[in-house]
Amino acid sequence: MQRIEAVIRPEKILDVKAALKNLGYGGMTVTEVSGHGNQRGVIEKWKRERYWVEFLQKIWFMIVVEDQDSEAVIDAICDAAFTGQPGDGKIFISDVRDVVRVRTRERGAAALTGGKPVKARSGVTVS
Secondary structure (H helix, E strand, C coil): CCCEEEEEHHHHHHHHHHHHHEEEEEEEEEEEEEECCCCCCCCEEECCCEEECCEEEEEEEEECCCHHHHHHHHHHHHHHCCCCCCCCCEEEEEEEEECCCCCCCCCCCCHHHHCCCCECCCCECCC
16 A cells, blocks of 8 residues: 655645546545745735745645555646646655554555444444
């Protein structure tokens, strides 16, 4: 499994979400963040004044996918987040050793998709 983390422009999150949904991945973790890349900020104009904005608003999201889907997911993110301008974002890919769904204790790929009821250690059936 691969963890794919991306930092993208806020206005592109709906496009990225739709692209991932088309691939069958609907779940992701999304956080609003601030930061800067190589451009180190931008100069903004407001009421005839110029202001230096060092930290730009971005969206950070994380999704875990099966190994065979990682390139398709990366391509979908790149295509959906692309504007051609500096600040389009970055994607970070890392290996995931295992995933556990807390509710059912399913592991691996089964924890990423729908699950069936299992007995918890307490003997209670969870669904």
